[in-house]
Amino acid sequence: xxxxxxxxxxxxxxxxxxxxxxxxxxxxxxxxxxxxxxxxxxxxxxxxxxxxxxxxxxxxxxxxxxxxxxxxxxxxxxxxxxxxxxxxxxxxxxxxxxxxxxxxxxxxxxxxxxxxxxxxxxxxxxxxxxxxxxxxxxxxxxxxxxxxxxxxxxxxxxxxxxxxxxxxxxxxxxxxxxxxxxxxxxxxxxxxxxxxxxxxxxxxxx
Amino acid sequence: xxxxxxxxxxxxxxxxxxxxxxxxxxxxxxxxxxxxxxxxxxxxxxxxxxxxxxxxxxxxxxxxxxxxxxxxxxxxxxxxxxxxxxxxxxxxxxxxxxxxxxxxxxxxxxxxxxxxxxxxxxxxxxxxxxxxxxxxxxxxxxxxxxxxxxxxxxxxxxxxxxxxxxxxxxxxxxxxxxxxxxxxxxxxxxxxxxxxxxxxxxxxxx
DNA sequence: GTCTATAGTCGGATAGAC
DNA sequence: GTCTATCCGACTATAGAC
Numbered sequence: 457x458x459x460x461x462x463x464x465x466x467x468x469x470x471x472x473x474x475x476x477x478x479x480x481x482x483x484x485x486x487x488x489x490x491x492x493x494x495x496x497x498x499x500x501x502x503x504x505x506x507x508x509x510x511x512x513x514x515x516x517x518x519x520x521x522x523x524x525x526x527x528x529x530x531x532x533x534x535x536x537x538x539x540x541x542x543x544x545x546x547x548x549x550x551x552x553x554x555x556x557x558x559x560x561x562x563x564x565x566x567x568x569x570x571x572x573x574x575x576x577x578x579x580x581x582x583x584x585x586x587x588x589x590x591x592x593x594x595x596x597x598x599x600x601x602x603x604x605x606x607x608x609x610x611x612x613x614x615x616x617x618x619x620x621x622x623x624x625x626x627x628x629x630x631x632x633x634x635x636x637x638x639x640x641x642x643x644x645x646x647x648x649x650x651x652x653x654x655x656x657x658x659x660x661x662x
Numbered sequence: 663x664x665x666x667x668x669x670x671x672x673x674x675x676x677x678x679x680x681x682x683x684x685x686x687x688x689x690x691x692x693x694x695x696x697x698x699x700x701x702x703x704x705x706x707x708x709x710x711x712x713x714x715x716x717x718x719x720x721x722x723x724x725x726x727x728x729x730x731x732x733x734x735x736x737x738x739x740x741x742x743x744x745x746x747x748x749x750x751x752x753x754x755x756x757x758x759x760x761x762x763x764x765x766x767x768x769x770x771x772x773x774x775x776x777x778x779x780x781x782x783x784x785x786x787x788x789x790x791x792x793x794x795x796x797x798x799x800x801x802x803x804x805x806x807x808x809x810x811x812x813x814x815x816x817x818x819x820x821x822x823x824x825x826x827x828x829x830x831x832x833x834x835x836x837x838x839x840x841x842x843x844x845x846x847x848x849x850x851x852x853x854x855x856x857x858x859x860x861x862x863x864x865x866x867x868x
Numbered sequence: 869g870t871c872t873a874t875a876g877t878c879g880g881a882t883a884g885a886c
Numbered sequence: 887g888t889c890t891a892t893c894c895g896a897c898t899a900t901a902g903a904c
Contacts, residue, residue, distance in 0.1 A: 460887080476768035478684040481879060492889060497881060499887090551767065557822040558764035561757065562682035571826040578830070597844055602837025605823070605830045606816070613819025616763040617811070620777040624784070624811045631808025638803055641859050642848060653847050666869080687897060698871060703899060705869090 461499050463489040468510035472552045477559040480507060508569035511556055515573035518549045519580055529584050532636035535607075540629060543615055549573070550615040557612065578608045592643040593653050667705050669695040674716035678758045683765040686713060714775035717762055721779035724755045725786055735790050738842035741813075746835065749821055755779070756821045763818065784814045798849040799859055 467489025471480050474488075482503050486493040500506035522542065529535050542548050553573055560566040582604035589595040594603075610632075618625035673695025677686050680694075688709050692699040706712035728748065735741050748754050759779055766772040788810035795801040800809075816838075824831035 474768070476764060477682070478765060479768060482881085483879070493880095494882085494890085495888070503880070554822070555764055555767070557826060558682060558761055559684060561761070561822065561825040562680070562685060567826050571830075574823065574826065575830075593844065594841075598840040599833060599837040602833035602835075603841070605827075605834035606820070606838050609819035609823040609831070609834055610812070610816040611819070612822060613815035613817070614812070616760070616767065616818060617780065617815040619767040620763060620773050620780065621811075624777075624781075625815070627805060627808035628811035628815055629808075631805040632812050634804040635800075635809070638799065638848070638859070642844070653844070688899085689897070699898095700872085700900085701870070709898075 460489075460491050460495055463491055464496060464499060464506060465510045465513045467491075468506050469514045469549065469552050472507070472510070472555045473549075477555040480555070480559075482506075504563065504565040507556065507559075508566060511552070511566075511569040511573045514549045514552060515576040519576040523580070526580050526584050529588060531588060532639055533633060535581070535584060535588065536629070536633050536636055539607075539611055543611065543618065550611060553577075554612050554616050574608060574612075577611075578604050581607050589643075594639060594643065597653070666695075666697050666701055669697055670702060670705060670712060671716045671719045673697075674712050675720045675755065675758050678713070678716070678761045679755075683761040686761070686765075688712075710769065710771040713762065713765075714772060717758070717772075717775040717779045720755045720758060721782040725782040729786070732786050732790050735794060737794060738845055739839060741787070741790060741794065742835070742839050742842050745813075745817055749817065749824065756817060759783075760818050760822050780814060780818075783817075784810050787813050795849075800845060800849065803859070 464485065467485045467487075468480065471485045471488045475484055480503070482496040483493050485503070485506065486496055496503060496506055500509055522538070525538050525541070529538055543550060553570065556566055556570045556573065560570045582601050585600045585604055585607075586595070589600060594600075614625055614628060617628065670691065673691045673693075674686065677691045677694045681690055686709070688702040689699050691709075691712065692702055702709060702712055706715055728744070731744050731747070735744055749756060759776065762772055762776045762779065766776045788807050791806045791810055791813075792801070795806060800806075820831055820834060823834065
């Protein structure tokens with residue numbers, strides 16, 4: 457696939473990453489793609505049309521590229537390790553999604569495709585969590601689908617945070633890894649503590 | 663403080679929230695502030711100059727407004743409850759910070775003030791966590807400062823996520839509350855499990 | 869300090885030749 | 887499908903009157 461449409465899609469993703477939502481103009485994207493500016497409108501109707509198409513295109517491609525790695529995850533710690541890899545990958549679309557999210561707060565056209573792009577990651581994490589947390593107190597007392605969404609949101613937040621405070625972001629990630637270890641231990645505590653936890657939870661108002 | 667400079671600062675914050683980083687132009691901000699467009703440059707030199715000043719100004723003001731609520735937090739669950747309130751507050755600057763973060767990925771001028779704005783929240787959360795988690799396994803095995811940074815990043819991510827999938831964001835928050843309850847129980851398990859956890863942690867490679 | 873006016877640039881979008 | 891050329895509005899920033 458090396459036709460103009462694909463070039464524009466990749467150009468849009470590159471531009472979103474390197475110049476942000478505020479710099480994602482038809483001209484900038486066309487330059488990045490190495491094609492004529494008018495073709496943005498000919499093929500996609502408008503800049504937002506191209507951005508939404510690019511988002512759908514990119515999310516599909518990206519998650520597939522990481523599918524095998526997701527399948528190899530065996531613990532929360534593994535998942536965070538993979539998250540580290542994904543965030544370190546220059547070509548990963550976390551930054552692109554962050555920019556589209558920023559734009560979506562203000563431009564309703566962008567919302568559906570951005571939500572779809574996010575859901576690709578969420579589904580993958582949901583799948584992994586369901587597998588990794590099966591038969592643990594976590595899956596019994598915490599909505600795993602909700603947790604998958606929270607993790608996706610946190611990854612986006614960390615990606616943005618990294619852009620303004622690399623050391624702080626590294627510290628944040630390290631603490632999450634420590635927390636994951638702690639939760640893994642919680643899993644390993646066995647049926648006795650599971651019972652203790654269950655009775656404790658029953659005692660609560662909410 | 664109702665002079666032009668202050669009007670512009672507030673106008674900038676409003677514009678960032680309502681029109682995003684891509685819509686934060688001198689004209690839009692001046693219109694929101696009810697002043698002349700040229701004054702942006704007279705008082706702040708450039709649009710980015712105004713945005714950075716507004717960020718510093720807003721973060722200071724906001725965190726102070728919530729200080730008492732932070733002081734009242736007694737548990738992780740309380741903290742998430744407060745987070746819910748802050749995210750629901752239209753005038754809160756989470757959205758503004760999210761937009762500035764998106765811009766900072768691409769515009770180095772914005773980085774220092776955005777980092778400062780974020781650190782105001784991080785410090786507050788750090789303070790609360792230090793108090794709430796004192797004498798718990800969490801504070802013993804997890805870098806609390808890192809956790810504070812992770813929570814700030816997650817809140818930013820959730821704020822953005824909410825803009826494209828309200829139901830999904832609600833689910834994410836609910837699952838975090840369940841997780842917080844679980845962690846609170848971990849705190850209550852007493853010295854025996856603390857010892858168990860400690861030996862388990864020693865057994866690990868990392 | 870505040871205004872008008874304006875220079876110069878960049879943006880979205882379209883018309884029409886090839 | 888792709889190009890050039892162009893319209894027109896919005897943008898940053900400045901000059902200069904008040």
